[in-house]
Amino acid sequence: MGSQIFLDGAFVSRDDAKVSVFDHGLLYGDGIFEGIRSYDGNVFRLQQHIRRLYDSAKSIALEIPYTQEEMTDLVCETLRRNELSSAYIRLVVTRGSGDLGLSPTNCHGARVFIIAEQLAMFSAALYEQGIHAVTAATRRNRSDSLNPKIKSLNYLNNILIKMEALNAGASEAIVLNSEGYVVEGSGENIFVVRDGVLTTPPAYLGALEGITRQAVIELAGELGYVVKQEPFTQHDVYVADEVFLTGTAAEIVPVISVDRRTIGNGAPGSITKRIHEAFTQIVRTDGVRI
Template identity: 75%
Template structure:
């Protein structure tokens, strides 16, 4: 059965899910999106994702033609229509079809589409063994040029960074801002652990306010661990006891090498492992059930 895509009020087969070549999302990256996960029928942190989507929309003066409650239900319905229990969901809102040229007021209304499919960001073995990273020569966009709190369709910066990681034979890249501070990965937040203290860069340096990032911080505090939001450099990554990345698509993945330096003893550390365990429990608990309870019992 072909994937069922929600597109502007109806569900269509994948082959029929089409946008105009005059859509501002395609022409200018003028739009926003959310990546969302479902685990065993639970759409993880759905309310938080929907709120962030509408915050992004407000910031760029983009009117979404559904309420937040309606949008959450559409996400769940997309999961149900594709008969999925665990899935990666991509929710996209573009400015819509308009004229050539930057003027957004020629557009005729937002376009909304939702995709739900299975996704594996990294192979299962890498979550057990850890990934290798390199520092990207491409710097993260300046926050005074494009606010990282807005989850826009402008991802060329991230794509170039990912290409550099793959070209170097690494799984992922570590990204610096224009001042040389570590910001994140190509599409993930970063955490380091040193002497039992967990540190992650403050988002004003250029990182997205990740929902998985916030979840990990909360879980660490519940476990009685010390968490700091503080700037750090590549040196701090090299000498860390543990390093891991977090994101909706990547989930939580350990880093065991950066720029040919072994992190810790070269294996995922105990704090990373403990947080990963409680995170997995959290993904099945916190969120919105896509199916009625009797349908999954």
């Protein structure tokens, strides 16, 4: 059976999942999304993802035509229709079809679609060996221009950053804001470890408040580590004992070099490994069963 995609109230085949060329999400990036993961029949922290989706929608005055409870059921039903217990889910809400003008008032109502498929952000070997990263020349969008708490479809900034990493022969790029502080990766949050203390940039610098990021903060605290949310620079990355990235798609991936500077001893660190082990336990129990 081919992929079944939820689109505007019905499940359709992959080939029939089409949107209008007049959709504001396509024309202007006028919409929001969530990337979600399920593990062995458990949709990890689905309620937190759904809440963030509706918060993003409210912030841009986008009316979603389903309640949060209905949307939760639709995500689970999409997994059931595709007979997937472990998958990556992409939930998208656009402003809908309108005309070629910028005004959202000419759109005819929100469009909702949900895709569930297998996804491997990095190869299995890289989670064991760690990845190489570079610092991107492209800076993160300013928070006073586009609030990072809104998980919008405007991802060109992220794509340009990812292109820099690939062009440099690296797996990922680390992003700075306009003041030179480290913000995140191209699409992941970042943590540095120094003398047993974990530090991650505060959201006000331009980072998304990631669901996996929050899980790591909680797990690290439960394991007895101090976690700080405070600004830091490239220097702090270079001299860290450990560096790792977190995200729904990426999960937890260790970084072993940045800009050709070896991080720690050049191998994934013990704290990263311990947190990753704890994370693999909660993803199958913390969430909503399909």
